Amino acid sequence: MSSNLVLYGFPMSTCTCRVAVVLKEKGIPFELKSVDLFTGEHKSPEFLAKQPFGQVPVLVDGDVQIFESRAIARYIALKFANVGTPLIPSPTDLKAWGLFEQAVSIEQSNFDPSASGLAVEKVFKPMRGMAADEAKCEEYEKTLTAKMEGYEAILSKTKYLAGDSLTAADLFHLPYGTIANEKLGFAALSNEKEFPNVARWWKEISNLPSWLETKQMMFK
Structure with missing residues (x-):
C-alpha cells in the first residue's frame, strides 16, 4: 500500500520507536525524517512549529x-483499522x-515511570557524561519488580x-522494556519462575518481527 506518512523523530528515541513498531506491525510504509x-535540532524554530515542547516524535x-x-499510535490504529494487525478495538x-x-x-502509570527512570539514569545520563544515581536506580528496579505482580x-x-x-498497549512496553531487560539486566520481565505469565507475554511481544526490525533501528 502507498502512504504519505512522515515520522519526524530520532532512531535512538524510545518514543519514536514506540510509533515505529506500531507502523511496522500494521504494515504501513512511512518516511522517517531524523x-x-x-x-x-528539536529546539529549532522550524521544529517547534511542529511540536511546541521540542520533543520527538511528530507524525505528519x-x-x-x-x-x-x-x-x-491511536491515530494510526484507528485510521488504518482494516490494515494489518488491528491493535486497537472499535470505540463502539x-x-x-x-x-x-x-x-x-x-x-503509562505503572510501567513507564520506573522503566524510563532506569533508562535515564543508566543509559541517557552516561551518554551526556553524567553519573547515574544508584539509589534512584535501586528504587526504580524495586518498584518495577513489584508492579510485575499486578501484571x-x-x-x-x-x-x-x-x-x-495483541493491542498497541502491549507494544508500548517494548522500547523501555527492551532497554531494561536486555541492556540493564532487569530480570523480572523474563523470570519464568516468579512471573511465568509475564515472561510468556514478554517473550512473545519482544520477538515480534515488527519489533525486531524496529530494535535494529534503535540500537544500531
Missing part, C-alpha cells in the same frame, strides 16, 4: 499533524475499548494486557 537531538499525514507517541465496543484504555493506562495477575487470565488480542 531530527538530530544531539545538535538541538497530509494536513494532519500529531505529536505524543501514544496519541500518534465499549467493553473492549475500556479494557484497551485500561491497559494503556497501566503501561502477572492480569496475564494469568488473558493472553495480552487488554484481552486475548
Whole structure:
C-alpha cells in the first residue's frame, strides 16, 4: 500500500520507536525524517512549529499533524483499522475499548515511570557524561519488580494486557522494556519462575518481527 506518512523523530528515541513498531506491525510504509537531538535540532524554530515542547516524535499525514507517541499510535490504529494487525478495538465496543484504555493506562502509570527512570539514569545520563544515581536506580528496579505482580495477575487470565488480542498497549512496553531487560539486566520481565505469565507475554511481544526490525533501528 502507498502512504504519505512522515515520522519526524530520532532512531535512538524510545518514543519514536514506540510509533515505529506500531507502523511496522500494521504494515504501513512511512518516511522517517531524523531530527538530530544531539545538535538541538528539536529546539529549532522550524521544529517547534511542529511540536511546541521540542520533543520527538511528530507524525505528519497530509494536513494532519500529531505529536505524543501514544496519541500518534491511536491515530494510526484507528485510521488504518482494516490494515494489518488491528491493535486497537472499535470505540463502539465499549467493553473492549475500556479494557484497551485500561491497559494503556497501566503501561503509562505503572510501567513507564520506573522503566524510563532506569533508562535515564543508566543509559541517557552516561551518554551526556553524567553519573547515574544508584539509589534512584535501586528504587526504580524495586518498584518495577513489584508492579510485575499486578501484571502477572492480569496475564494469568488473558493472553495480552487488554484481552486475548495483541493491542498497541502491549507494544508500548517494548522500547523501555527492551532497554531494561536486555541492556540493564532487569530480570523480572523474563523470570519464568516468579512471573511465568509475564515472561510468556514478554517473550512473545519482544520477538515480534515488527519489533525486531524496529530494535535494529534503535540500537544500531
